[in-house]
Amino acid sequence: MKVSAQELSKLISRQDDTNPPTAEELAALVDQTLPPDRREAVLNHLERSPDSARAVAIALEPGATSGGAGFRWLAVAASAVAAVALASVVWLGGTPEEDTLRAADPSISPAPGAVISTPDDLFSWPAPPDLSPRRVRIMSAAAETIWLSEPTSPPVDLPAGTVASGKTYLWQLEDVDGTVVAGPNWFRMP
Amino acid sequence: MRGKKEQEFEALWQRHGPGVRARLVNQRLLDPAIDVDDIEQEVRIRLWRVLQTETQVTHAASYLRTVVNSALIDAVRRAQARESSRRGGEFNEQMHTATNNEGLADPVQGQQRMQELSAAAESALEAMSANRRRAVSLRLHGLAVNEIGALCGWSSAKARNLVYRGLEQLRSELGKRGIDLES
Numbered sequence: 001m002k003v004s005a006q007e008l009s010k011l012i013s014r015q016d017d018t019n020p021p022t023a024e025e026l027a028a029l030v031d032q033t034l035p036p037d038r039r040e041a042v043l044n045h046l047e048r049s050p051d052s053a054r055a056v057a058i059a060l061e062p063g064a065t066s067g068g069a070g071f072r073w074l075a076v077a078a079s080a081v082a083a084v085a086l087a088s089v090v091w092l093g094g095t096p097e098e099d100t101l102r103a104a105d106p107s108i109s110p111a112p113g114a115v116i117s118t119p120d121d122l123f124s125w126p127a128p129p130d131l132s133p134r135r136v137r138i139m140s141a142a143a144e145t146i147w148l149s150e151p152t153s154p155p156v157d158l159p160a161g162t163v164a165s166g167k168t169y170l171w172q173l174e175d176v177d178g179t180v181v182a183g184p185n186w187f188r189m190p
Numbered sequence: 191m192r193g194k195k196e197q198e199f200e201a202l203w204q205r206h207g208p209g210v211r212a213r214l215v216n217q218r219l220l221d222p223a224i225d226v227d228d229i230e231q232e233v234r235i236r237l238w239r240v241l242q243t244e245t246q247v248t249h250a251a252s253y254l255r256t257v258v259n260s261a262l263i264d265a266v267r268r269a270q271a272r273e274s275s276r277r278g279g280e281f282n283e284q285m286h287t288a289t290n291n292e293g294l295a296d297p298v299q300g301q302q303r304m305q306e307l308s309a310a311a312e313s314a315l316e317a318m319s320a321n322r323r324r325a326v327s328l329r330l331h332g333l334a335v336n337e338i339g340a341l342c343g344w345s346s347a348k349a350r351n352l353v354y355r356g357l358e359q360l361r362s363e364l365g366k367r368g369i370d371l372e373s
């Protein structure tokens with residue numbers, strides 16, 4: 001009989017853990033602050049709990065920049081119905097850095113939390129190997145789009161009048177199909 | 191006049207709130223079950239509560255990162271709980287269809303076959319070393335190789351090795367038990 005990875009995930013799941021981890025313990029596991037004895041018990045739990053494992057994976061996610069996220073989203077959304085190819089996807093993500101809310105690529109600017117000193121400060125990013133163009137999307141703090149650039153190479157000028165002083169904005173890089181390749185990061189106007 | 195705690199809270203939130211929001215917006219791209227406004231509010235409440243009980247929050251960004259993670263996990267678990275009965279039904283229906291395709295139209299037989307499949311999967315995993323079993327189980331649940339490494343304290347190379355060697359062994363062990371793991 002043929003069995004998909006997702007079906008197998010469900011077949012090996014168990015719901016008889018008498019001391020399942022709390023959300024705080026799972027968050028501590030992500031932050032690597034869980035005591036060793038409890039850590040081992042929580043990892044044992046994750047082996048047998050697809051739901052807890054996927055919840056932890058959401059908290060681990062450093063950015064929406066890779067194929068691994070797509071794989072996970074399929075796993076979450078399609079549940080046991082879809083057969084998902086397992087072996088072909090390797091995601092090379094990072095881990096959260098100390099005392100930052102999430103890891104950021106230092107070669108992308110402005111950095112998270114940057115204060116843009118003048119309206120014509122530039123958005124820049126490393127050119128991808130295939131030199132494919134990117135779009136810059138600027139959003140309000142409520143994540144509503146207020147400006148979307150044409151597909152372009154770096155750097156990109158912040159158009160005058162797009163943002164207002166004293167406000168905080170989010171920005172992200174997208175490919176021409178609208179897939180997010182970096183961010184969202186945030187910046188402030190003085 | 192606003193109290194010292196309110197001022198401290200506002201200062202912390204002014205500094206870190208946009209980062210929290212960006213993180214939540216980012217995570218929502220991965221899981222639409224995440225309600226950014228709800229979780230942001232939850233994080234604000236948790237931060238406010240801790241400020242009431244502690245004289246000073248040191249390493250606020252680290253603390254907030256843990257709070258955000260905890261709130262995210264709570265939110266995902268709540269969404270999973272809402273979906274679990276429907277998903278369970280779909281899974282049973284799917285497996286029942288699969289067992290029907292094996293000629294097991296009788297629901298009791300189908301249920302027995304599912305239990306056999308589950309036992310076979312268990313025994314295939316039991317045949318593996320503890321580390322390989324952990325790596326493969328987490329991979330089957332949808333975690334990426336580097337995430338598995340980060341959670342288990344392994345290097346990327348070690349995690350990748352355990353996952354792929356483990357998947358090879360699992361495929362072989364399942365084969366011995368009459369199960370073909372789709373690739």
